[in-house]
Amino acid sequence: MDHAFLVDLLGADQFSTAETALAEHATDWGTEDADGSAPDAVVYPDSTEDVSAVLAAATERGIPVTPYAAGTSLEGNPVPTHGGISMNLTRMDAVQEIRPDDFQMDVEPGVMGPAIEEAAGQYGLFFPPLPSSGDISTIGGMIANAASGMQTVKYGEIADWVLELEVVLADGSVITAGSRAVKTSSGYNLRDLFVGSEGTLGVVTRATLELAGRPEQIKGGRVLFPTLEAATAAVADIVQSGVDVAKIELVDAEAATMSNAYTGADLPDQPMVFLEFHADHGIDDEIAFCEAVLSDHDPEQFEIADGERMEDLWRARKDLAPAIDEYDPDRGFRHPGDVTVPISEYGNLIAYAKALAADYDLSIPCFGHAGDGNVHYAILVNPDDPDEAARAKEAHSRIIERAIEVGGTATGEHGVGRGKREYLVAEHGEETVEAMRAVKRALDPTDTLNPGKIFPETADGERVRADDGE
Numbered sequence: 001m002d003h004a005f006l007v008d009l010l011g012a013d014q015f016s017t018a019e020t021a022l023a024e025h026a027t028d029w030g031t032e033d034a035d036g037s038a039p040d041a042v043v044y045p046d047s048t049e050d051v052s053a054v055l056a057a058a059t060e061r062g063i064p065v066t067p068y069a070a071g072t073s074l075e076g077n078p079v080p081t082h083g084g085i086s087m088n089l090t091r092m093d094a095v096q097e098i099r100p101d102d103f104q105m106d107v108e109p110g111v112m113g114p115a116i117e118e119a120a121g122q123y124g125l126f127f128p129p130l131p132s133s134g135d136i137s138t139i140g141g142m143i144a145n146a147a148s149g150m151q152t153v154k155y156g157e158i159a160d161w162v163l164e165l166e167v168v169l170a171d172g173s174v175i176t177a178g179s180r181a182v183k184t185s186s187g188y189n190l191r192d193l194f195v196g197s198e199g200t201l202g203v204v205t206r207a208t209l210e211l212a213g214r215p216e217q218i219k220g221g222r223v224l225f226p227t228l229e230a231a232t233a234a235v236a237d238i239v240q241s242g243v244d245v246a247k248i249e250l251v252d253a254e255a256a257t258m259s260n261a262y263t264g265a266d267l268p269d270q271p272m273v274f275l276e277f278h279a280d281h282g283i284d285d286e287i288a289f290c291e292a293v294l295s296d297h298d299p300e301q302f303e304i305a306d307g308e309r310m311e312d313l314w315r316a317r318k319d320l321a322p323a324i325d326e327y328d329p330d331r332g333f334r335h336p337g338d339v340t341v342p343i344s345e346y347g348n349l350i351a352y353a354k355a356l357a358a359d360y361d362l363s364i365p366c367f368g369h370a371g372d373g374n375v376h377y378a379i380l381v382n383p384d385d386p387d388e389a390a391r392a393k394e395a396h397s398r399i400i401e402r403a404i405e406v407g408g409t410a411t412g413e414h415g416v417g418r419g420k421r422e423y424l425v426a427e428h429g430e431e432t433v434e435a436m437r438a439v440k441r442a443l444d445p446t447d448t449l450n451p452g453k454i455f456p457e458t459a460d461g462e463r464v465r466a467d468d469g470e
């Protein structure tokens with residue numbers, strides 16, 4: 001790629017072709033090896049104008065541009081598949097304005113969770129849909145991946161908390177999607193089109209977020225179960241009974257073993273459910289209601305607390321990601337699973353994953369945002385054992401296929417990226433995927449933005465160009 005044009009468009013410290021910069025942008029958290037995915041150049045825009053100038057020039061020259069933020073994606077979402085430019089948005093990290101009377105905040109895309117929480121916290125406000133990775137990921141990445149998190153069961157996902165977006169399209173034009181009004185029925189809802197578009201339709205350069213008042217009362221804790229069936233049935237029962245729970249997370253016995261090894265906690269290796277409650281008053285009544293619902297499911301060691309004790313009780317869930325990563329030095333964490341099913345299918349799906357683990361002789365710890373019917377799992381694989389790797393790949397596919405069969409989705413919150421492209425048609429049907437392609441072609445006819453993602457045919461290196469359309 002001839003990148004001389006970037007010199008004219010940007011300051012000298014705003015682009016790089018250094019090997020280290022290219023290598024950094026060739027992976028994300030879920031992509032260990034770059035496998036030919038390095039960009040040819042990395043740009044670091046400071047402003048909407050920079051983003052617009054680079055996109056317009058790249059589109060004119062047929063050069064792909066892949067937005068890159070903190071790179072915490074798990075499906076290869078920000079990893080270029082056609083070289084070109086990696087557009088790193090982390091320098092655009094200002095909290096621009098807070099309007100506490102409207103419960104609103106305007107931010108640039110590179111702002112991370114802690115900065116949002118700190119700025120909102122000054123007014124007794126918070127941003128409820130931050131993902132578990134909120135401390136290490138950007139709001140632009142969260143919006144582009146349609147992130148959600150532990151509190152989604154009470155507050156909803158990121159799409160529910162984004163009011164307005166400024167977006168730069170592939171041709172460099174700048175549009176505003178949505179409204180600062182909390183409701184609107186004015187034309188197509190383009191805002192939600194960009195949420196979850198994984199940088200394939202436009203680059204978000206500003207977001208107006210909605211905020212919530214901090215609850216007066218917060219309590220949380222943990223309950224152990226004798227069997228996984230009892231734990232998953234309890235989760236479904238809590239949700240179906242309408243308990244007002246702010247977080248409800250599962251850790252199965254295998255994940256508990258890993259967490260105990262990592263944290264040194266003296267907990268039994270048993271399935272556990274972690275709970276948190278938020279209220280302005282009457283929190284103990286809600287906790288009592290929850291305990292009554294749980295009583296049908298053989299709970300053990302039910303304990304709810306506040307403050308530091310609550311943090312202690314939650315430790316086994318909060319430290320789970322590094323615990324799984326470090327558990328078996330010979331077996332890396334592969335296939336970060338993220339399927340979501342209707343809550344009535346939650347227990348069945350987990351039972352299915354565990355049965356597959358036994359059939360395929362694999363270790364598949366299951367955990368995740370249980371109240372949403374979101375099943376996270378890891379498959380531990382020895383990279384030097386091709387047979388184990390093949391069994392893991394097959395088990396992973398079967399779990400996803402089963403989730404789709406029962407009315408769920410291949411990806412609850414991590415996005416399609418490269419990893420879930422092959423399931424798109426099975427989940428939505430060919431006609432629906434063709435409608436998605438039509439949107440892509442309309443907004444980005446030359447497939448400048450993040451080519452090679454989402455659509456199944458792009459696995460073979462195709463690009464979704466308007467001139468390829470029917």
Ligand SMILES: Cc1cc2nc3c(=O)[nH]c(=O)nc-3n(C[C@H](O)[C@H](O)[C@H](O)COP(=O)(O)OP(=O)(O)OC[C@H]3O[C@@H](n4cnc5c(N)ncnc54)[C@H](O)[C@@H]3O)c2cc1C
Pocket residue numbers: 028029066067068069070071072073074077078089109131132133136137138139140141142143144145146147148149150198199200202203204205321413414450
């Ligand atoms: C330990 C761990 C825990 C996690 N937990 C959760 C969780 O609870 N919930 C959840 O939803 N996810 C979770 N994730 C996945 C990931 O952290 C989130 O999807 C996160 O929002 C990605 O943000 P990022 O800044 O790292 O974006 P990146 O990974 O850099 O990019 C994500 C996607 O957004 C695009 N993009 C980035 N910035 C922009 C922009 N400004 N405009 C347009 N497109 C853009 C990129 O091209 C890419 O397709 C977890 C990941 C890890 C490693």
